[in-house]
Amino acid sequence: MAKVYYDFHLHSCLSPCGDNDMTPYNLVNMAKFVGFDMIALTDHNSCLNCGAAVQAGEHAGLLVVPGMELCTEEEAHVVCLFPSVDDAMGFHAYVQEHTIHMPNDPEVFGKQLVMDDTDKVLLEEPCLLINSAQISVSRVVELAHTYHGAAFPAHIDKTAYSVIASLGVIPEDAGFSAVEVSPSADVGLLKKTNPEIQGKILLRNSDAHYLEHIPDPFAWLDLPECSAECLIEALNGKFFVDWDI
Numbered sequence: 577m578a579k580v581y582y583d584f585h586l587h588s589c590l591s592p593c594g595d596n597d598m599t600p601y602n603l604v605n606m607a608k609f610v611g612f613d614m615i616a617l618t619d620h621n622s623c624l625n626c627g628a629a630v631q632a633g634e635h636a637g638l639l640v641v642p643g644m645e646l647c648t649e650e651e652a653h654v655v656c657l658f659p660s661v662d663d664a665m666g667f668h669a670y671v672q673e674h675t676i677h678m679p680n681d682p683e684v685f686g687k688q689l690v691m692d693d694t695d696k697v698l699l700e701e702p703c704l705l706i707n708s709a710q711i712s713v714s715r716v717v718e719l720a721h722t723y724h725g726a727a728f729p730a731h732i733d734k735t736a737y738s739v740i741a742s743l744g745v746i747p748e749d750a751g752f753s754a755v756e757v758s759p760s761a762d763v764g765l766l767k768k769t770n771p772e773i774q775g776k777i778l779l780r781n782s783d784a785h786y787l788e789h790i791p792d793p794f795a796w797l798d799l800p801e802c803s804a805e806c807l808i809e810a811l812n813g814k815f816f817v818d819w820d821i
């Protein structure tokens with residue numbers, strides 16, 4: 577077992593709100609520089625920069641898990657992680673098929689850049705990625721499992737775009753074994769207002785959209801090995817995992 581210092585919620589320049597300097601190469605190398613063992617790229621409703629980030633990670637010597645921050649039909653954000661880029665792209669295709677697309681206005685929302693692992697722009701995503709998909713919170717875990725992945729509700733302490741903001745509770749039938757709190761969350765208070773999170777793995781991720789917001793590592797999971805497969809099994813509750821946030 578080893579303590580794996582992680583940040584499983586990071587946005588690249590593909591997210592409209594992600595800074596254009598948050599390229600796959602830059603964010604991976606910044607995360608490596610500050611000392612993370614494992615990170616995940618989780619752009620809004622798209623996995624199109626995951627391949628570049630995973631490749632950049634292979635070059636930098638940092639494990640990058642492909643993922644997505646899905647906006648459900650309840651306007652709740654749920655982070656989904658996958659063991660491979662192929663699995664992530666299968667999930668990505670499903671989400672695209674279950675989203676009503678509207679064009680992005682880069683002047684209003686920001687650019688949505690798809691890049692390779694050397695910062696070359698491959699294309700600009702034309703459809704706005706922050707719309708909700710027609711997928712309910714109660715289906716996300718099962719859907720992630722279809723693509724060999726895991727899912728956890730994002731920033732549950734936030735008063736907008738979180739499962740608790742939208743539904744009041746973390747629904748038991750949604751099957752989440754882990755939940756994410758934001759860096760500023762008062763976990764003691766959260767356990768009182770939402771006792772249903774007791775017994776779940778708590779994750780604290782940065783949700784950084786800018787390079788300068790990638791923090792020094794602080795949260796860890798004790799995993800038998802530092803691999804995406806092992807992480808996903810842990811997040812699916814397949815074995816007990818020690819953690820600290």
Ligand SMILES: [Zn+2]
Pocket residue numbers: 645653730731737
């Ligand atoms: Zn979010």
Ligand SMILES: [Zn+2]
Pocket residue numbers: 585587645783
């Ligand atoms: Zn986010």
